[in-house]
Amino acid sequence: MKTLLIVYHSVTGGTAQMAQAASRGATETRTRLERAEGITPEDMLAADGYIFATPENLAAISGMMKDFFDRCYYEVLDRIQGRPYAIMVCAGSDGTNAVRQIERIATGWRLKAVAAPVIVCTHAQTPEAILAPKVIGPDDLRKCEELGAAMAAGMEMGIY
Ligand SMILES: Cc1cc2nc3c(=O)[nH]c(=O)nc-3n(C[C@H](O)[C@H](O)[C@H](O)COP(=O)(O)O)c2cc1C
Secondary structure (H helix, E strand, C coil), rough: CCCEEEEEECCCCCCHHHHHHHHHHCCCEEEEEEEHHHCCHHHHHHCCCEEEEEEEEEEEHHHHHHHHHHHHHHHHHHCCCCCCEEEEEEEECCCCCHHHHHHHHHHHHHEEECCCEEEECCCCHHHHHHHHHCCHHHHHHHHHHHHHHHHHHHHCCCCC
């Protein structure tokens, strides 16, 4: 059985719910759902494919996701090329720059993008709304679940 590693960070819960949904969908692989803080290069090497899930903060991936990539980048460079990956971003109203950043990092790692990025916008505008706990709606959660299911099925069938 292949191992799908879902690496995520979340402050107000939106990205966490998206990552959990992807994990629920990924029934065909062994799936590890882990916060970015705890991920080591060994965890990256031990997985066969990845979903990276981050909030967009200040038009960038969150600091904790950046820390995870910084800690692991050179340790696994040239050791994970060709493996499949996908991106999920929870954003207030945009999310595209966080996607771009992860795509650049994944290009450096020579990972293979196997699905369109999923961006979920919470439409929080005021400071109070942005700092409040998030509830991701069922339609958006379904997209995340489907992404997890497609990744897992593709990995298990050897398509990726
Ligand atoms: C400091 C900060 C900066 C943010 N910057 C952006 C941004 O640049 N673009 C955007 O679309 N949303 C931005 N947001 C909104 C978050 O992406 C949104 O609240 C999201 O739900 C956070 O994910 P989480 O619930 O998993 O923590 C920002 C939020 C915070 C707290």
